[in-house]
Amino acid sequence: GDSVTQMEGPVTLSEEAFLTINCTYTATGYPSLFWYVQYPGEGLQLLLKATKADDKGSNKGFEATYRKETTSFHLEKGSVQVSDSAVYFCALRDSNSGYALNFGKGTSLLVTP
Amino acid sequence: NAGVTQTPKFQVLKTGQSMTLQCAQDMNHNSMYWYRQDPGMGLRLIYYSASEGTTDKGEVPNGYNVSRLNKREFSLRLESAAPSQTSVYFCASRVTGTGVYEQYFGPGTRLTVT
Numbered sequence: 616g617d618s619v620t621q622m623e624g625p626v627t628l629s630e631e632a633f634l635t636i637n638c639t640y641t642a643t644g645y646p647s648l649f650w651y652v653q654y655p656g657e658g659l660q661l662l663l664k665a666t667k668a669d670d671k672g673s674n675k676g677f678e679a680t681y682r683k684e685t686t687s688f689h690l691e692k693g694s695v696q697v698s699d700s701a702v703y704f705c706a707l708r709d710s711n712s713g714y715a716l717n718f719g720k721g722t723s724l725l726v727t728p
Numbered sequence: 729n730a731g732v733t734q735t736p737k738f739q740v741l742k743t744g745q746s747m748t749l750q751c752a753q754d755m756n757h758n759s760m761y762w763y764r765q766d767p768g769m770g771l772r773l774i775y776y777s778a779s780e781g782t783t784d785k786g787e788v789p790n791g792y793n794v795s796r797l798n799k800r801e802f803s804l805r806l807e808s809a810a811p812s813q814t815s816v817y818f819c820a821s822r823v824t825g826t827g828v829y830e831q832y833f834g835p836g837t838r839l840t841v842t
């Protein structure tokens with residue numbers, strides 16, 4: 616079935632460092648792709664999305680480009696802040712199960728001052 | 729507009745006890761979902777309801793039942809809790825429309841079964 620694989624964490628960065636969290640997918644066709652963020656003790660929030668190949672999603676300084684040639688949707692940010700410390704989940708839209716989301720295992724990010 | 733709400737936030741059960749997790753959304757969404765989150769496992773789909781009056785099993789439905797009470801509410805019931813059901817449970821909803829697939833999540837229920 617359709618699935619996503621994302622890099623294992625935890626990732627520790629200093630403030631203002633460049634962030635990349637890798638995500639690759641396996642899917643039939645070209646499903647919508649998402650990045651969700653989970654702050655400690657909270658639910659998941661949609662960070663950005665892309666609905667078709669070559670789309671770039673962006674929000675709050677984060678970006679990800681839907682690349683069908685490499686089946687990837689890597690999350691990037693040019694300069695992280697302490698407030699970006701959270702768990703980040705890559706997900707794709709399942710064509711079955713009422714269009715549920717299939718999630719990666721999550722990548723924990725800790726940004727230190 | 730509260731979005732997706734869940735009750736309770738925390739719960740401790742003994743093995744064999746039952747309970748119902750409540751979920752409600754005020755966004756007039758058609759589809760609703762229950763996921764569980766376990767360390768190192770991401771989120772896994774338990775049950776979903778594509779529209780009012782319908783429910784279907786997801787990836788890990790064993791030990792759970794659901795009820796789509798109306799368009800707003802979707803509850804998850806554990807009839808006889810087991811330690812393997814210790815997890816964080818998230819409810820989500822999605823507006824139904826062409827090309828619209830993002831989901832909105834509640835704050836979660838942290839359940840411990842001893």
